Amino acid sequence: MxxxxxxxxxxxxxxxxxxxxxxxxxxxxxxxxxxxxxxxxxxxxxxxKLRGALNVLLSGPRPRRVITASGGNHGIGVATAAAILGLPATVYVPSTAPESKARRIEAAGAELVRTGDRYADAAAAAHEAATVPGTRYVEAYDxxxxxxxxxxxxxxxxxxxxxxxxxxxxxxxxxxxxxxxxxxxxxxxxxxxxxxxxxxxxxxxxxxxxxxxxxxxxxxxxxxxxxxxxxxxxxxxxxxxxxxxxxxxxxxxxxxxxxxxxxxxxxxxxxxxxxxxxxxxxxxxxxxxxxxxxxxxxx
Missing domain, CATH: 3.40.50.1100 (Rossmann fold)
Structure with a gap:
């Protein structure tokens, strides 16, 4: 980094x-x-959250696909940033993610995957999926x-x-x-x-x-x-x-x-x-x- x-x-x-x-x-x-x-x-x-997501996706080589994990707002930001740039995106969220935020992630055009009860569960699944070549994982804050x-x-x-x-x-x-x-x-x-x-x-x-x-x-x-x-x-x-x-x-x-x-x-x-x-x-x-x-x- x-x-x-x-x-x-x-x-x-x-x-x-x-x-x-x-x-x-x-x-x-x-x-x-x-x-x-x-x-x-x-x-x-x-x-x-849109600010950081855009900065990541506009920096470095253009990925073929975008993946992230989120409790809500970050996922909406990444989904929207990917849509702006014409990139497919998948957002992993825990089962506890508020439904209002989950709807907005899907409305922005991203695939929504619910997995586990905690953010850590969603992040683990998202990181595993992001090992596919050409995929860019967008961190929430780190x-x-x-x-x-x-x-x-x-x-x-x-x-x-x-x-x-x-x-x-x-x-x-x-x-x-x-x-x-x-x-x-x-x-x-x-x-x-x-x-x-x-x-x-x-x-x-x-x-x-x-x-x-x-x-x-x-x-x-x-x-x-x-x-x-x-x-x-x-x-x-x-x-x-x-x-x-x-x-x-x-x-x-x-x-x-x-x-x-x-x-x-x-x-x-x-x-x-x-x-x-x-x-x-x-x-x-x-x-x-x-x-x-x-x-x-x-x-």
């Missing part, structure tokens, strides 16, 4: 620009405090090329709002947070996780990636169980502030985004906003990334 870098983020931005949306910023004031929201849930596919693609989100933020001094994101396997650390122009990365689903927090405590439980209302998007080696290498070498939030805070934050701004996001996307509402995000002018909107949702 090539190393992640700021130059890699810059190259990724140029590479994927024709195919993604430059998602907007919303400058708001809540409880008398200013905040900037990055509306990445308005991205094509309903999450940031790949420098994926990380560079996700970093384009932060590059957009600081280009449009250079006054931002911290960027808060939800963390699953760490790909988005690592991309923000690279593409954020030196701004503090605030990595926010549910209390019951916090593999990066545990890894930072231990000094290396470790297995962690994944029990949260947001676990379909954030339940990696173990932070990736490549993201951890980035996040452990740059300024990162780790924050945890409760289940109650996540749901309250999701509901408040709807009540005040009519922003319908999935629980994972509300995680960093929950931390901001609780006063746990450092910085005088923070940006909160709302990363996705693909889970079943009712106000």
């Amino acid at each position: 090539t190393a992640t870098s700021v130059d890699g983020v810059t190259a990724a931005a140029a590479r994927i620009a024709p195919h993604i949306r430059h998602t907007p910023l919303l400058r708001a004031e809540v409880d008398g405090r200013p905040v900037v929201l990055k509306l990445e849930h308005l991205q094509r596919t309903g999450s940031f 790949d420098p090329v994926v990380i560079d693609g996700q970093g384009t989100l932060a590059a957009e933020i600081i280009r449009e709002a250079p006054e931002i001094d911290s960027i808060a994101v939800a963390v699953g396997g760490g790909g988005l947070a690592a991309g923000v650390a690279l593409g954020g122009g030196g701004r503090l990365t605030v990595a926010v996780e549910p209390e019951g689903c916090c593999c990066l927090h545990r890894a930072l405590e231990a000094g290396h990636p470790v297995d962690a439980e994944a029990a949260s209302v947001a676990s379909s998007a954030l339940g990696a169980g173990r932070v990736g080696e490549a993201p951890f290498a980035v996040l452990s070498s740059r300024p990162v502030h780790s924050v945890l939030v409760s289940e109650e805070e996540i749901i309250a934050a999701r509901d408040r985004l709807w009540d005040e701004y009519r922003l319908a996001v999935e629980p994972a996307a509300a995680v960093p906003f929950a931390a901001w509402l609780a006063g746990r995000i450092p910085g005088d002018q923070p940006c909160i990334v709302l990363c996705g909107a693909n889970a079943p949702w009712t106000p």
Whole structure:
């Protein structure tokens, strides 16, 4: 794998620009405090995952087929990226994958294969299938090329709002947070996780990636169980502030985004906003990334 870098983020931005949306910023004031929201849930596919998937498929030789494993959002991103480039794709998901996300994977044109009860089961089956010559396996987060693609989100933020001094994101396997650390122009990365689903927090405590439980209302998007080696290498070498939030805070934050701004996001996307509402995000002018909107949702 090539190393992640700021130059890699810059190259990724140029590479994927024709195919993604430059998602907007919303400058708001809540409880008398200013905040900037990055509306990445308005991205094509309903999450940031398209960025990394496109960067992978537009880098290197063109594959004959694309394969990945996913709990949902990544699979939608890969399926859509493959469709954009005219490539056949297969996405392996566990039986626990939300039906709403499974439908979107198939709607994007990919073959959907359900296998096992855990993401690890789906990933094992997908990796085995990807041994066929001409197949490209797209990692969900543990790949420098994926990380560079996700970093384009932060590059957009600081280009449009250079006054931002911290960027808060939800963390699953760490790909988005690592991309923000690279593409954020030196701004503090605030990595926010549910209390019951916090593999990066545990890894930072231990000094290396470790297995962690994944029990949260947001676990379909954030339940990696173990932070990736490549993201951890980035996040452990740059300024990162780790924050945890409760289940109650996540749901309250999701509901408040709807009540005040009519922003319908999935629980994972509300995680960093929950931390901001609780006063746990450092910085005088923070940006909160709302990363996705693909889970079943009712106000």
